[in-house]
Amino acid sequence: MPGLTSSDVVKNHLFITTILLSLFALLPCGLYAQDVYGLEFAGKKIAQELRTSLNLFPDNPLTVKDDCDLSFDLSFAPGYDSYFGYIFRITNELGQNTDLIYSNQTQSINLVSGDEYTGILFKFPPSEVVGKWYHLQFSFNQATRITTLKINGQLAGSTTMPASLGNHLRIFFGANHYKQCNTFDLPTMRLRDIQIAQAGKTQYHWPLRQHDGEKEFDLISHSKAVIEHPIWLAKAYSEWNTRQTITVNGNAGVTFDKENGILYITGSDSLYQFTCNGNKLSAVPLAQSSILPAGNVTEFDTKRHQLLNYFVDEQQVARFDNTQHTWSNPVEGNKVTGFWQHSHFYSPYDSSLYIFGGYGHYHYTAEVQKYSTADDQWKTVVAKGDKFAPRYMAALGATEKGDSAYILGGHGSATGDQLLNPENFYDLLLFDVKTHTFKKIYTLDKPEVPIAFGNTMVIDTKERAYYALSYANDRMASALQLIKGSLDKPAYEKLGNELPYQFYDIKSSAALYYYARGQELIAVTLYNPENNVTTIKINTILFPPVLLMHDEGVGVKNYQYLLWGLLVLTSLLIGLSLWRKKLEQTAPRITIYHLPEPPIKAPVFRVIELPAPVEKKNASIYLFGHFTVIDKEGNDISKLFSPLVKELFLLIFLHSSFGRKGISSEKINEILWTGRSVKDAKNNRSVNMVKLKNILEKLGDYSLAKENGKWKLTFEEGVYVDIRHSHQLMEDHHIAQLVQVCGRGGLLMETDYSWLDKFKSDLGTELLNIFTRHLDEHAEQLHPEQIIQTCDSMLHFDSLCEEAVMYKCRALVTMHQHATARSLFRNFKNEYEQIYGEPFEKDYMAVMVND
Secondary structure (H helix, E strand, O other): OOOOOHHHHHHHHHHHHHHHHHHHHHHHHHOOOOOOOOEEOOOOOOOHHHOOEEEOOOOOOEEOOOOEEEEEEEEEOOOOOOOOEEEEEEEOOOOOEEEEEEEOOOOEEEEEEOOEEEEEEEEOOHHHHEOOOEEEEEEEOOOOOEEEEEEOOEEEEEEEOOOOOOOEEEEEEEOEOOHHHOEOOOOOEEEEEEEEEEOOEEEEEEOOOOOOOOEEEOOOOOOEEEEEOOEEHHHHOOOOEEEEEEEEEOOOEEEEEOOOOEEEEEOOOEEEEEEOOOOEEEEEEOOOOOOOOEOOEEEEEOOOOEEEEEEHHHOEEEEEEOOOOEEOOOOOOOOEOOOEOOEEEEEOOOOEEEEEEEEEOOEEEEEEEEEEOOOOEEEEEOOEEOOOOOEEOOEEEEOOOOOEEEEEEEEEOOOOEOOOOOEEEEEEEEEEOOOOEEEEEEEOOOOOOOEEEOOEOEEEOOOOEEEEEEEEOOOOEEEEEEEEEEOOOOOEEEEEEEEEEEOOOOOEEEEEEEEOOOOEEEEEEEEOOOOOEEEEEEEEEEOOOOOOOOOOOHHHHHHHHHHHHHHHHHHHHHHHHHHHOOOOOOOOOOOOOOOOOOOOOOOOOOOOOOOOOOOOOOEEEEOEOOOEEEOOOOOEOHHHOOHHHHHHHHHHHHOOOOOOOOEOHHHHHHHHOOOOOHHHHHHHHHHHHHHHHHHHOOOOOEEEEEEOOEEEEEEOOOEEEHHHHHHHHHHHOOHHHHHHHHOOOOEOOOOOOHHHHHHHHHHHHHHHHHHHHHHHHHOOOOOHHHHHHHHHHHHHHOOOOHHHHHHHHHHHHHOOOHHHHHHHHHHHHHHHHHHHOOOOOOOHHHHHOOO
8 A cells, every 4th residue: 555654554444444343233223124113002993901011111110310301203003093092101109190192182192290281282183193203302390390392303382290290200101001000092103212311311212123022121221111012013014914814604705995994705604894994804694695606706896885796607797785785696506617816807997897817627818808887798808919828827906097907927828728838927017998908018037936926916106116926836835925016127026024825726816905094015815625615814014015134134144244254355455565564563453243143033923813604603602712702693792791791601601511510509609709698699690690691692592591400501503602613523523623713712811710720721631632643643744834723723722832832843844934933942942941940851953853
């Protein structure tokens, strides 16, 4: 380096090294898109016990000696009508509360001290703040009690508080369960970067950048905050969340009302509606059951807001009557379609349904068909422009107006003959509805593994992009991968994690929808096995989704290796320069500290499953999972059971099940009215018996009577009881259906009575033995997804079931989910050691070996 002294060389070396080390230090924070982090709070429309709570000081209260600032970034989650509730609650040593509340009536945030409004009120209309971040800073002056609020750095309000904030504070965001100060009303909000400062100096900073976990440590003093039921945005934007898994009778169809965020699922005996806002699933029994032919398709008429169901082969369309709960002109029979996996969409532009391609009878078709809802006429469209090769398994996405549609890829052949060179297509075509013309946009490069696409994709004309689900169609144990591609040039990127997908071209399908109001993508998969039922899985990911870096940190490590290489290269160059100058002093040694890699954590999915209607009845009682009772009209009447009536019902019913002969009045009195006189107990029992009978009348045929001095409760076959059904399945060795029934959860989750423990223990032991024996004997023949479902059912009854964890880890590895398997085992080991006080005897590799 001519012109430089040895001191200059060393200084340059240090400067370059410092820059590289700074870049290196930033890597762990770059795992996700820069703005995609924070904590979302589950609020309204979620059960109270499942709402999110953030406790900043769970162990010891915050000691306040000086002026105090509390600041954080706030946003509202999209898709909700109401945001009423507590944003935060601050409780002092005297039990006095300072609250920040959002009011729906005034559409404003209000600071409240005790029972008084402080006067700090700031308009916060949801239409303006949903999906946007606002920085709020509250400054509390201890001496003058003057409190100010700044929003995005601008003064929004100032007032003198009626009472002092306090010196020892507990601070809660969202729901809290602290002593007598508990609150459960909270807006569905999002938080990040919570900071507390005293005398102008920041003492705590919780960034809320996590991807998983129920604890957050602040960056300054490592103070622990505790979160209950967290929804981490870093995860919600990068990983799919399983919202529902249901099984319906018949060859089901799925369509989406994007305006109202309702997913419709059509079965042979019911119409199901999944409402994205609130995660609500409901079912409407059809007035008349029908046998839907394999290959029927359900579509939503966005102009008339009506459901359509059609069967291409018969050119027959049925409309759903919301009042009568019937299909007009229903398509029935055991027909087999010749148009499997065709592409389709409803166009409000000309009120028509368009159908492209399909497969059947060893033949691919390029036929384009049109059904006009205005005149109820079918016709074949003579398409112009570029060639549309015969195909199926292509993705189709229409524009907002329905005046055009994009078709991506598919599988077929140039001639349509399955025997003559079938192949995967990777072209993007544009179909113009007005001119019935195809235009080829481009062709993607062929991937190493052949891929096909889910039936529907999402078109974003503003971004000039599409979102689609791709999957390898050369294997049954496949996986769906969300991709974002360009509408103008042949390029795409993978987003989010993979979704396991059991692929069988005429028995499985996948669709992708976008719910704009909720800002989320919805992936729906359908699988129709031999037993004439369809399993539907509904998964969502927040929009816009981001790239998921693998848990192993491969991407981070690659950058680390690059930077280390640059550091080594820099050192070598400087060494050569120093040698050439024959400097006698050596360059200073630089100590490089390795930053710890982010820990691998298992994905935690909030799964809320409804029971599989294996034997659809007019009335149903579900004791697996959450206690649920459906009356003969299809209404959920679980709330009619007061705590006392519920326990009375369960006490009698369970003592009437499992071969038991009932329960005596004396035993009921002893359990429910301990210490009461015989007369009082009898009166209470009589009153509550009447209440119970009034509820049971809504279910249908039952018997509640005394037999041989004992009360006994039984239901006729017209009332479906899951626990009774499970016993029948155990006797008949129908394990697959038993797994579905037990998939809701353990016996009476979140219902705890001392007398109930033996029932839970006995049933859990029996089911675990059956499932373990089933896996031991048939694991090699089962699909990995079936093994995982079985293991999940087992873990409902024993979260430390070793056999379930071992088989699930092996199944996950078979599906190439190595990080998830390792994390599952590590969490199991940690929980095992905490409960039993000793380490688990086997290591991960020993578990993976199938003895």
